[in-house]
Amino acid sequence: DAGVIQSPRHEVTEMGQEVTLRCKPISGHDYLFWYRQTMMRGLELLIYFNNNVPIDDSGMPEDRFSAKMPNASFSTLKIQPSEPRDSAVYFCASRRTGGGQYFGPGTRLLVL
Amino acid sequence: AQSVAQPEDQVNVAEGNPLTVKCTYSVSGNPYLFWYVQYPNRGLQFLLKYITGDNLVKGSYGFEAEFNKSQTSFHLKKPSALVSDSALYFCAVRDEGRGFKTIFGAGTRLFVKA
Numbered sequence: 389d390a391g392v393i394q395s396p397r398h399e400v401t402e403m404g405q406e407v408t409l410r411c412k413p414i415s416g417h418d419y420l421f422w423y424r425q426t427m428m429r430g431l432e433l434l435i436y437f438n439n440n441v442p443i444d445d446s447g448m449p450e451d452r453f454s455a456k457m458p459n460a461s462f463s464t465l466k467i468q469p470s471e472p473r474d475s476a477v478y479f480c481a482s483r484r485t486g487g488g489q490y491f492g493p494g495t496r497l498l499v500l
Numbered sequence: 501a502q503s504v505a506q507p508e509d510q511v512n513v514a515e516g517n518p519l520t521v522k523c524t525y526s527v528s529g530n531p532y533l534f535w536y537v538q539y540p541n542r543g544l545q546f547l548l549k550y551i552t553g554d555n556l557v558k559g560s561y562g563f564e565a566e567f568n569k570s571q572t573s574f575h576l577k578k579p580s581a582l583v584s585d586s587a588l589y590f591c592a593v594r595d596e597g598r599g600f601k602t603i604f605g606a607g608t609r610l611f612v613k614a
């Protein structure tokens with residue numbers, strides 16, 4: 389299995405632009421998570437899905453952030469408009485019920 | 501509410517010596533406990549988990565963890581540290597009976613000196 393796949397691996401954009409991060413979970417995993425990691429705040433859970441349905445989005449910072457999971461093999465995290473304080477590494481992770489999470493390599497986002 | 505604490509920001513150990521990275525947790529129900537490792541510029545990697553059964557859990561790369569219900573702890577251990585074990589280690593807990601969110605600790609940075 390290829391593991392969790394994220395794209396792009398790196399993104400540099402200017403403040404105000406729209407950013408879309410993509411994730412392909414491991415086949416057969418029924419949970420998908422989006423995290424953000426910074427030096428200041430550590431690892432933060434943004435949102436997670438179960439069977440493609442958003443379960444808890446209480447970690448989403450504000451309305452500029454949105455996430456979708458149109459099917460079991462694809463999810464997006466969108467930031468519109470982006471701000472410099474959104475600069476972070478964004479991780480996608482997936483797991484089966486009862487199992488541990490498997491993380492993707494992350495997308496390193498820099499908003500100038 | 502569930503929570504997890506890693507009391508040490510950093511652990512230093514000499515290569516060949518045993519290492520311990522500490523973790524304590526709080527959940528209302530039965531805990532699912534996990535350890536993850538993160539190498540520089542990489543995502544977190546799953547090391548091991550405890551759900552039920554034997555209190556000593558063995559995982560990847562020679563790591564093991566001991567579940568102690570009375571002390572609500574789940575310390576990560578390795579009998580003989582390697583320089584390549586130097587990384588950031590995260591403890592995590594999930595109260596499987598109260599939702600599906602996994603709570604991660606703040607992380608402990610392990611330095612192994614040659």
